[in-house]
Amino acid sequence: MADxxxxxxxxxxxxxxxxxxxxxxxxxxxxxxxxDKNVGKIADHLTEIGIELVxxxxxxxxxxxxxxxxxxxxxxxxxxxxxxGIGPTHDDIxxxxxxxxxxxxxxxxxxxxxxxxxxxxxxxxxxxETRLRMARVPEGATLIKNVISAAPGFMLDNVIVMAGxxxxxxxxxxxxxxxxxxxxxxxxxTIALGCPEGDVxxxxxxxxxxxxxxxxxxxxxxxxxxxxxxxxxxxxxxxxLATAARHLETDLKSRKLL
Amino acid sequence: MADxxxxxxxxxxxxxxxxxxxxxxxxxxxxxxxxDKNVGKIADHLTEIGIELVxxxxxxxxxxxxxxxxxxxxxxxxxxxxxxGIGPTHDDIxxxxxxxxxxxxxxxxxxxxxxxxxxxxxxxxxxxETRLRMARVPEGATLIKNVISAAPGFMLDNVIVMAGxxxxxxxxxxxxxxxxxxxxxxxxxTIALGCPEGDVxxxxxxxxxxxxxxxxxxxxxxxxxxxxxxxxxxxxxxxxLATAARHLETDLKSRKLL
Numbered sequence: 001m002a003d004x005x006x007x008x009x010x011x012x013x014x015x016x017x018x019x020x021x022x023x024x025x026x027x028x029x030x031x032x033x034x035x036d037k038n039v040g041k042i043a044d045h046l047t048e049i050g051i052e053l054v055x056x057x058x059x060x061x062x063x064x065x066x067x068x069x070x071x072x073x074x075x076x077x078x079x080x081x082x083x084x085g086i087g088p089t090h091d092d093i094x095x096x097x098x099x100x101x102x103x104x105x106x107x108x109x110x111x112x113x114x115x116x117x118x119x120x121x122x123x124x125x126x127x128x129e130t131r132l133r134m135a136r137v138p139e140g141a142t143l144i145k146n147v148i149s150a151a152p153g154f155m156l157d158n159v160i161v162m163a164g165x166x167x168x169x170x171x172x173x174x175x176x177x178x179x180x181x182x183x184x185x186x187x188x189x190t191i192a193l194g195c196p197e198g199d200v201x202x203x204x205x206x207x208x209x210x211x212x213x214x215x216x217x218x219x220x221x222x223x224x225x226x227x228x229x230x231x232x233x234x235x236x237x238x239x240x241l242a243t244a245a246r247h248l249e250t251d252l253k254s255r256k257l258l
Numbered sequence: 259m260a261d262x263x264x265x266x267x268x269x270x271x272x273x274x275x276x277x278x279x280x281x282x283x284x285x286x287x288x289x290x291x292x293x294d295k296n297v298g299k300i301a302d303h304l305t306e307i308g309i310e311l312v313x314x315x316x317x318x319x320x321x322x323x324x325x326x327x328x329x330x331x332x333x334x335x336x337x338x339x340x341x342x343g344i345g346p347t348h349d350d351i352x353x354x355x356x357x358x359x360x361x362x363x364x365x366x367x368x369x370x371x372x373x374x375x376x377x378x379x380x381x382x383x384x385x386x387e388t389r390l391r392m393a394r395v396p397e398g399a400t401l402i403k404n405v406i407s408a409a410p411g412f413m414l415d416n417v418i419v420m421a422g423x424x425x426x427x428x429x430x431x432x433x434x435x436x437x438x439x440x441x442x443x444x445x446x447x448t449i450a451l452g453c454p455e456g457d458v459x460x461x462x463x464x465x466x467x468x469x470x471x472x473x474x475x476x477x478x479x480x481x482x483x484x485x486x487x488x489x490x491x492x493x494x495x496x497x498x499l500a501t502a503a504r505h506l507e508t509d510l511k512s513r514k515l516l
Contacts, residue, residue: 024314027473027475028475028477028490029297029301029314030301030310030312030313030314031301031305031311031444031492032298032301032302032303032304032305032311033446033477033490034477035298036294039287039294039316040293040294043287043288043289044290045290046290047289047290053288053289053290054288054317054318054323055288055315055316055318055323056282056287056288056314056315056316057313057314057315057316058297058313058314058315059312059313060312060313061475065312065313087455087459087476087478088455088456088459089455089458089459089462089463089476090459090463090466090474091466091474091475091476123454125456125457128456128459128460129460130456130459130460130463131456131459133459148480148483149478149480149485165478165479165480167480168480186289188289188291196381197345197346197347198346198383198388198389198392199383200347201345201347201348201386201388201391202387202388204347204348205347205348205388208349215285216348216349217285217286217347217349218345218347218349219286219291219292220345220407220423221423222406222407222423222425222426225406227407232286232291234285234289
């Protein structure tokens with residue numbers, strides 16, 4: 001999602017932080033059968049457009065679990081993005097669970113029905129009762145289109161409901177971006193070092209204390225048992241970010257770590 | 259984590275379900291900088307040893323966020339596995355947050371200190387104040403060892419605290435398994451079909467109604483725009499699982515879908 005074409009059509013970015021949460025819905029993720037790829041893609045895209053992802057939850061295909069998580073997350077975040085559970089089968093219960101969470105009715109959306117009907121006609125298959133499940137949308141929702149499959153996602157208040165298949169989710173995320181209010185973009189600088197994390201901890205702690213408006217993190221790696229570490233500095237002001245990085249690099253050089 | 263060597267040293271499996279949650283701790287996952295690989299590995303391992311993963315949460319490096327999530331998850335699950343935030347730097351606050359969640363003190367663990375001291379001696383570096391942070395463990399915790407880095411994780415009551423670096427997490431998960439009570443293993447069968455999900459939804463819904471003790475899911479994929487679907491049947495009784503699969507396959511064949 002590095003491609004942020006959606007940004008160009010977004011409302012102008014404002015100065016206050018805009019927060020988001022992700023709710024991944026699906027037994028297949030919890031069983032390990034499917035490895036989630038959507039959280040990382042959505043996280044990259046939100047960082048790109050200046051929305052701060054503050055929490056992620058993964059729950060099973062159980063209505064109570066979905067409703068409970070959704071009501072907590074939508075109350076304390078500007079946006080909630082859900083993935084999974086909007087297909088035609090019996091275990092696809094996201095749309096009805098979202099309607100239940102908001103206490104609104106769910107019904108066949110005329111436009112969603114038209115999209116599915118056209119798709120079925122192209123494929124020469126009937127628009128069955130079961131396929132029509134994919135046109136069920138809560139009252140008051142806006143459809144989120146995707147160019148891959150005919151079945152749309154939707155946005156209800158501050159909740160964006162998307163498919164679980166990564167390519168379809170990506171298309172929906174792109175379409176949804178035009179409706180999102182975005183905040184100041186967060187910039188990041190990385191300093192890679194060929195030493196264990198413990199060697200740089202003191203320098204990093206002092207740098208963080210001196211530059212409280214720049215978030216500093218340290219991420220160790222082990223390549224064939226050899227320890228290395230990457231220091232990541234993140235902030236909204238590019239100037240102060242650069243200054244903090246320069247100070248830290250000077251300190252690291254004085255300790256022969258860089 | 260398909261290697262379930264840990265199982266052999268586990269307490270005997272019992273007949274009732276054992277549930278678990280995962281709490282991933284780290285700003286780097288939420289910013290998209292790091293793509294989580296641990297949830298899938300832990301999920302595979304838990305399925306392998308007969309523990310049911312029911313919920314996952316990802317939170318930032320903020321004490322209140324960690325404490326809130328941990329207290330909810332540990333109260334309603336048999337086990338909670340945390341990853342991330344146990345390194346030596348200022349943003350590694352998992353150990354103190356777990357201690358705060360349990361309302362116990364945190365202190366330098368003598369054995370953890372010994373492990374770190376030996377490691378530093380091998381490396382010819384001093385055991386600094388900062389490195390000692392990695393020996394800080396809540397009162398009453400059992401150390402979880404790892405063969406990659408010297409710094410241990412720990413288990414406190416039903417909470418298993420592990421590193422975020424995948425190779426280190428995997429080693430800790432292996433060591434922790436000996437302490438886990440396991441439940442009946444869940445078996446899975448997959449039926450792959452070269453048609454869109456919508457074509458099989460009715461057959462799947464009927465099969466699910468006939469075999470309520472077998473969980474049936476359907477997972478669509480799109481290869482270059484071509485829709486396909488995998489049906490996954492999961493259950494604890496291999497005999498009933500096989501029967502349900504046979505019935506479903508017969509139905510699919512009668513519809514020329516298999």
